[in-house]
Amino acid sequence: MFKIFTQKWLTGCFGLGLLGLSLFVSGVSNAQAQDVQIATMRDNILLTEEVAPPAIAKVENKDLKRMRDYPQQPPTVPHIISKYQIDKNVNQCMDCHARDKASDVQATPVGVSHYLNREDEYQAGMSPRRYFCTQCHVTQTESKPLIDNVFVDVNDLMKPAAK
Amino acid sequence: MKNILALIKLGWQILSRPAVHLSLGFLVITGFVSGVIFWGGFNTAMELTNTEAFCISCHEMEDNVYMELQSTIHYSNRSGVRAICSDCHVPHAWSDKIARKMQASKEVWGKIFGTINTREKFENKRRELAEHEWARLKANNSLECRNCHEFDSMDFTRQSKRAAFQHSGALASGEKTCIDCHKGIAHKLPDMAGVQGISH
Numbered sequence: 001m002f003k004i005f006t007q008k009w010l011t012g013c014f015g016l017g018l019l020g021l022s023l024f025v026s027g028v029s030n031a032q033a034q035d036v037q038i039a040t041m042r043d044n045i046l047l048t049e050e051v052a053p054p055a056i057a058k059v060e061n062k063d064l065k066r067m068r069d070y071p072q073q074p075p076t077v078p079h080i081i082s083k084y085q086i087d088k089n090v091n092q093c094m095d096c097h098a099r100d101k102a103s104d105v106q107a108t109p110v111g112v113s114h115y116l117n118r119e120d121e122y123q124a125g126m127s128p129r130r131y132f133c134t135q136c137h138v139t140q141t142e143s144k145p146l147i148d149n150v151f152v153d154v155n156d157l158m159k160p161a162a163k
Numbered sequence: 164m165k166n167i168l169a170l171i172k173l174g175w176q177i178l179s180r181p182a183v184h185l186s187l188g189f190l191v192i193t194g195f196v197s198g199v200i201f202w203g204g205f206n207t208a209m210e211l212t213n214t215e216a217f218c219i220s221c222h223e224m225e226d227n228v229y230m231e232l233q234s235t236i237h238y239s240n241r242s243g244v245r246a247i248c249s250d251c252h253v254p255h256a257w258s259d260k261i262a263r264k265m266q267a268s269k270e271v272w273g274k275i276f277g278t279i280n281t282r283e284k285f286e287n288k289r290r291e292l293a294e295h296e297w298a299r300l301k302a303n304n305s306l307e308c309r310n311c312h313e314f315d316s317m318d319f320t321r322q323s324k325r326a327a328f329q330h331s332g333a334l335a336s337g338e339k340t341c342i343d344c345h346k347g348i349a350h351k352l353p354d355m356a357g358v359q360g361i362s363h
Contacts, residue, residue: 063324079325083235085347090355092347105325 057141065108066140070154074136075108081139086132093133094126209264213249221274224248227285231350238349251307251349252296259303290353297342305341312341 045051061080068075084092094110095101102109114130115123182190211217219225229248232238237246254260272278279285279292300307314334319327333339346352 061323079323083348085352088354090347090352092352095344105329 057143059139059141069151077137077139079139081134086134091126091131091133098126209260212264213253215247215249218248223274223279223285227279227282228350235349246311246349250310254303254306255310289351293346293350293353297346300342301340308341308345 042051059080059082060078063078065078066076081093086093096105096107097110099109101107110126110130112122114126117123117127118129219229237251239245253263277284279288314330317330319331322330329344333343334341
């Protein structure tokens with residue numbers, strides 16, 4: 001009577017169920033992908049097609065300080081830093097941005113917060129947790145944003161609504 | 164002692180007497196030709212030790228400094244000019260070159276006795292080796308840099324603002340030389356703690 005519930009039969013049922021589920025999930029995610037156009041690195045070109053990559057964008061090297069978009073934003077780097085060595089041996093950013101070097105080359109000295117250790121005590125040298133500059137400070141390239149940016153400056157938010 | 168003196172005396176007698184069987188022409192021409200061969204051979208052999216292939220025939224050079232060079236602008240760049248090891252590490256002028264080659268005999272010693280034959284040994288010696296090169300370039304006013312990067316040919320208007328400021332100031336006045344600021348341009352820097360001009 002229950003012979004039909006063999007292991008083979010069960011496995012078959014399970015497989016079919018899994019197939020159905022995966023089809024359902026992929027259908028949902030496809031629908032989502034169609035709704036939201038996310039600019040991928042491949043720009044919606046199939047994996048099987050070979051695409052010419054876009055030219056590498058040039059890093060801005062104007063040495064002009066940029067505005068911060070919000071007060072706590074780590075300032076962006078206005079020059080090329082591609083060959084700077086930042087590791088346990090040396091931090092080449094500090095060749096100019098250290099407190100005692102900055103005035104020689106008219107660089108911005110690193111913020112006083114960078115000398116605080118995690119107990120909020122001031123140190124003579126940079127705190128290890130602030131050592132790796134590029135974790136927060138990045139260069140900017142001369143390239144167009146891939147998707148629209150809807151960020152609103154806090155000053156604009158605080159403006160009285162137009163009548 | 165007596166024997167040696169006698170030997171020297173005999174040698175001098177042979178050298179000071181005119182040749183009996185050989186003509187003056189033969190001696191002059193043979194001397195000239197063998198001189199050319201010897202001199203040319205010597206210089207050719209020395210130039211062979213200036214090639215990249217010779218430098219990286221030791222794994223110490225190939226695995227450490229040569230690997231690091233490859234990611235730098237002195238190895239690959241938009242205009243396709245490459246500086247090989249000897250362009251920076253061996254003086255171009257002949258007498259300076261001979262002096263440097265004689266110093267380099269210590270490197271043969273180092274090779275034989277495996278002074279830096281592992282990555283760890285090399286890392287431990289990196290600071291010392293770098294300091295030798297900094298001292299050498301400081302002493303000769305960065306001669307090997309200037310063999311290509313001539314101050315008189317620099318156009319400050321085509322440099323970035325910061326570069327122009329430094330080059331027209333400290334470099335122009337002779338207060339600083341290339342290596343004072345441009346350390347670690349072709350190889351990774353060692354632990355720089357305590358090096359003059361390095362801050363944390």
